[in-house]
Amino acid sequence: MGSTRERITRRGLLKGAAVAVAGFTIVPRHVLGGDGQPPPSETLGGALIGCGGRGGGTYSTMQNSLKEAGLGLVKLADCDVKFVGKADNKTIYTDFRRVLERKDIDCVAIATPPHWHALISIAAAEAGKDVLCEKPMTRFIAEGRAVVEAFKRYNRVFQIGTFGRFGHSRNPANILTHKIMRSGLLKDKCQGVYIMQGGVKVKEWSGRVNVQPQSPPPNLDWDMYCGPSQLKPFHPPRFGGTHRCYWDYEGGGLTDMAEHHLDGPMWVFGKDDTSPVEVEGYAPVQHPEVTGMWGYAVLKYADGFTLVLASREWGDECPIKARAVRLEDLSEEDQKKIKEMPDPEPLLTFGQAVKARKPAGGNMPEAAHRTMTAVHLANIAFRVGRKLRFDPVKEQIIGDEEANRLVNQPMRAPWHL
Amino acid sequence: MAQTDIAALVNQMPELDTAQAGGRKDSTGKLTGITWEKAIPIYEAILAAGRDGIMAVLGMLKPVDNGEDYKARYTLHGMAMYVCRSGKEKERALYVETMASQLGTNLPKPIQAFIVQQLQFCGDRTAVPALGKVLLDEELGDPAAAALTAIRDGAAEQFRAALPQASGRRKLAVVQALGVLRDTQSVAALKEAASDQNLDTRIVATWGLANIGDAGSVDIVLKASNADGWERIQGVKSCLILAERLAAAGDKESARRIYTHLRDTRTDPKEQYVREVAQKALAALQ
Numbered sequence: 001m002g003s004t005r006e007r008i009t010r011r012g013l014l015k016g017a018a019v020a021v022a023g024f025t026i027v028p029r030h031v032l033g034g035d036g037q038p039p040p041s042e043t044l045g046g047a048l049i050g051c052g053g054r055g056g057g058t059y060s061t062m063q064n065s066l067k068e069a070g071l072g073l074v075k076l077a078d079c080d081v082k083f084v085g086k087a088d089n090k091t092i093y094t095d096f097r098r099v100l101e102r103k104d105i106d107c108v109a110i111a112t113p114p115h116w117h118a119l120i121s122i123a124a125a126e127a128g129k130d131v132l133c134e135k136p137m138t139r140f141i142a143e144g145r146a147v148v149e150a151f152k153r154y155n156r157v158f159q160i161g162t163f164g165r166f167g168h169s170r171n172p173a174n175i176l177t178h179k180i181m182r183s184g185l186l187k188d189k190c191q192g193v194y195i196m197q198g199g200v201k202v203k204e205w206s207g208r209v210n211v212q213p214q215s216p217p218p219n220l221d222w223d224m225y226c227g228p229s230q231l232k233p234f235h236p237p238r239f240g241g242t243h244r245c246y247w248d249y250e251g252g253g254l255t256d257m258a259e260h261h262l263d264g265p266m267w268v269f270g271k272d273d274t275s276p277v278e279v280e281g282y283a284p285v286q287h288p289e290v291t292g293m294w295g296y297a298v299l300k301y302a303d304g305f306t307l308v309l310a311s312r313e314w315g316d317e318c319p320i321k322a323r324a325v326r327l328e329d330l331s332e333e334d335q336k337k338i339k340e341m342p343d344p345e346p347l348l349t350f351g352q353a354v355k356a357r358k359p360a361g362g363n364m365p366e367a368a369h370r371t372m373t374a375v376h377l378a379n380i381a382f383r384v385g386r387k388l389r390f391d392p393v394k395e396q397i398i399g400d401e402e403a404n405r406l407v408n409q410p411m412r413a414p415w416h417l
Numbered sequence: 418m419a420q421t422d423i424a425a426l427v428n429q430m431p432e433l434d435t436a437q438a439g440g441r442k443d444s445t446g447k448l449t450g451i452t453w454e455k456a457i458p459i460y461e462a463i464l465a466a467g468r469d470g471i472m473a474v475l476g477m478l479k480p481v482d483n484g485e486d487y488k489a490r491y492t493l494h495g496m497a498m499y500v501c502r503s504g505k506e507k508e509r510a511l512y513v514e515t516m517a518s519q520l521g522t523n524l525p526k527p528i529q530a531f532i533v534q535q536l537q538f539c540g541d542r543t544a545v546p547a548l549g550k551v552l553l554d555e556e557l558g559d560p561a562a563a564a565l566t567a568i569r570d571g572a573a574e575q576f577r578a579a580l581p582q583a584s585g586r587r588k589l590a591v592v593q594a595l596g597v598l599r600d601t602q603s604v605a606a607l608k609e610a611a612s613d614q615n616l617d618t619r620i621v622a623t624w625g626l627a628n629i630g631d632a633g634s635v636d637i638v639l640k641a642s643n644a645d646g647w648e649r650i651q652g653v654k655s656c657l658i659l660a661e662r663l664a665a666a667g668d669k670e671s672a673r674r675i676y677t678h679l680r681d682t683r684t685d686p687k688e689q690y691v692r693e694v695a696q697k698a699l700a701a702l703q
Contacts (some may be wrong), residue, residue, distance in 0.1 A: 101646045103687040126654050128690040153657060154690055208446035209491075210433060210484025230534075230560055233482070233527075284450030288494035288534060289482070292450050314449070384498050385453050402501040402539060410537075410563035413586070413593040414617040416624065 043072035044354075045105040049096045049120055050112030051080040053241055053249030054134050058111075058161050059109040061268035062132040062350060065159075066107070069351030076105055081221040094221055096120050107354065110134060113243040114250045115229050119415055121158065121365075122150040130354050132156040137261040137368040139250060139374045142408035145395055146417040151365050159350035160259065160359040160368040168264030169347050169362070177325045178343045181270030181305070185334040190304035192325035196261045198312040201253035207245030207290025211235040228411035245291050251379045253290030258309060258375045259368065266374075267347075269305055269325070272367035275300045275392035276350035276374055281381030282315060297378035302392070309378050348414075380406045411413060421550060423466060423473035426459045430488040446484060448491070453499075460496045464508045471496075471515040473530075480525035490531065497535040507537055513540055517547035526556040537564035542571045551573030553587050562590040573600040580606055589618050596625020604631050611637050620651045627655035630662030632671050639678050653691055654681065660698065669702050676702070 044066065048059040063073045079093040087094045096116075099105065100123055108124045110117060110133040119139045124131045131151075137160050138144045149160045168174045170237040180186065213233035216222035222234050232238065243249040244256045266272060276299035283294035295315035299307040305325075310318045327335050344362075353360035361367060373395070380403055381388050389398040397403045411417070463470040477489035480501040485508045493516075500509035516532045517540065524532075529551065536544045537560070548565050551557040552575060565572035576594045580603075593609045595603040607629075610622035623641045626634035638659050641652030656675050664672035679695035 097647045100650065103685070123650070127650050129689065154694060156690070203447065206447045208484075209448050209487045210446040212483045230563065283494040284452050285456050285491070285498070286450065287448055287487075287491055288531075289490075290448065292448055307693065315452075356472060384501065386502060400501075405567045410566040410594075410597070412559050412563065413590040414621050416593055416597060417619065 038072035057110035065351035164264030228415035627659035
C-alpha cells in the first residue's frame, strides 16, 4: 500500500463496504418476502441509540448492510438523552437500558458521544443484541478490552462504523503486505513505517477554555449525558459535535478521526491483534479539560514496524520517513513461502456476520480495539509528556503507574466496565 | 519567593487563540499550549518556592471555570503531570501534600474538585486520607471516588470507612468502588448492599461480589439473574463473571452450578444466547 495516508471519505468507505459484500448478496428469490423484501423470519428489530449527528447515517449503514445480506430491519426505537419530555418509552426513549430490555430488538446502532460507546456496546451484548457502533470505539484502552471480552462472552456481532479495511483488503499489493506481516517471517526486523499525515482536525476539535457555564436546556438529561464521566457544569460546547474537544467525552480530532484513517492500514500491516510496545509524543503541555494541539507520535511495534501519527498542525514535521514493507525484505526462501500462502478470507460485513454468526471485519471488535489502543497511547504520551513502554498482552504501560491511570479510567457510578 | 513572582511565572502561559481557525467561527478561546521545554523552568521555579509557591497558584483559582483563571489551572495541571516524572519524587511529594491539604477546607467546592482531579493524575498513598475526608461530600464525592480508585493503594480502607455513613448516590459510588477494587474485606457489606432498596446499588453490589470472585455469593448472583428487565440482564452478567472467576480459581463445582442454572432457566428463545453461553462454558468445565 502507499506509504502515506490515502484519501479516505466516508462515502468511499461505505462504497467500499458495499462492493465487498456484493459477492454474498445473491439471495434466491423464493426465500424473499413480498415485493422483494426479506421474509418475516429474516426481519430483525432495530434501534438507534444516540440520534444526533451521525445517528441517522449509522442506522442506515446498519440497515443497508443487513439488507445486502438478505436480512430486513424494522426500526422499533430511538433513544437520546435530549428526548426529555418527548419520550414515550414505546418508540422514543431517553434511557438506553429501557431499549436494551426489549426482547424484540436484535440490532443496535450506537451513535452517542464516545464516552458512552463502550458501555452501551457492552450492555447491548449482555442483552443479546448485535452492534454497529460509530467510531471511535472507545474513550480509553481498558474500555476496549471490556468490549472485546463482552462480545466474546456473549457471542454477539460487533462492527465499528468505519470501513476502510474492506477496500484495503481487496487490493493485491495490500494483500501481499498483509501476508508478509502476518507470516511472522520478518521476526523483529520489520522496516515498515506507515505515516498517517493530517486529516485529524486538531485545531478544529481543540476545546475552548473560556466558556461560561449555564443551565442545561430543559429537554436534556445532563446527568445521563455525562454518564460515566464526572458531572461537570453544563456549557453548550460540551454538548453536540464539540463534545470531541473534551477529555471527558472523547480525545480531540485524533481520537475522533484516526480510527477512520487507520482501520485499513492496521489490517494491511497485520496489527489487528497486537499493540505498540513503545510510544513517544511530540506535543505541548495539554490542558486538564479540553483537548489541544499536538505534532506527532511515533509508535513502535515488537516486530519493528513503526506507526507515525502526524497532525501537520503543530510544531516541526516528523523527521521519520515512510517506508513500505517489501517482499525483498525477506530471503528468497521466505519469499517463496509468501507466494505459496493462500490469500486471507474475505472480510465479512456486519450483515454477513449477523447472518453467519461470525466476527465482522475479520476480527472485530479486537481489531477496532487495537487500532484505538494505538490512538489512545498517543494521546496518553501527549498528556503525560514522556516516552512510554507498553505491554500489548497485559495492555498496561510498563513502569509508569500514573500513565496507567489513563489506560483504565474510573467511571462515575453506577457505570462500570 | 513572593506571590507576585509566582503570578509572573503563571502569566507566562500562552494567551488564548483569537484568530478563527479550522473554518469554525467559535475557535476563539482555544489554547495552543506551551512546550514542555518552556514550561518546565516555570514549574521548577514554582516548586522551588515550596508550599507557598503552589499555594500562590492555587490562590489564583476562581470558583467558576469560565477561562478567567485558565493560566493557573493549566499551570497546576502541567505540574501534576511533570512531578510524576522519574527523579521528581521530592517535588511530587510537595505538590501532592500541598494540594491534598486543601481538601475539606473552606475553599469553594469547585476549586476543591479541581484539586481532586489533579490528585487523580498524580496523587499517591499520602493523598488518600484527604480524599477519604470528602468521599461523602455531595459535590466532591464522585470525583474523590474516582481519584481514590485511580490511586488504588490504600483506597479501599477509605471506602470501607465511609460506607456505614453513606446513603443515596454516595453509597452507590462507595459500593461500586469496593467492587472495582475487588476488596475482599468488603464482601459482607456488599452482600448487604446486594439487597438494597435502590436498584443501581443492588446491581453494582452484586457485580462487585462477582468481580471479587466470592464463592459465598453464588446464591446472590443467581437470585439477581432471576429478576426482570435490566436487573436480570445485569444479574446474568454477574453470574458469568463470578463463574469465570471461580472456575479460574479452581472452584469448578460452584461455576458449574451457576452455568447449569442459566442453561436450565433461559428457556425463552430470546434468551437462547445466554443458554448457549452456559452450555459452552459447561462443556469447557468437563
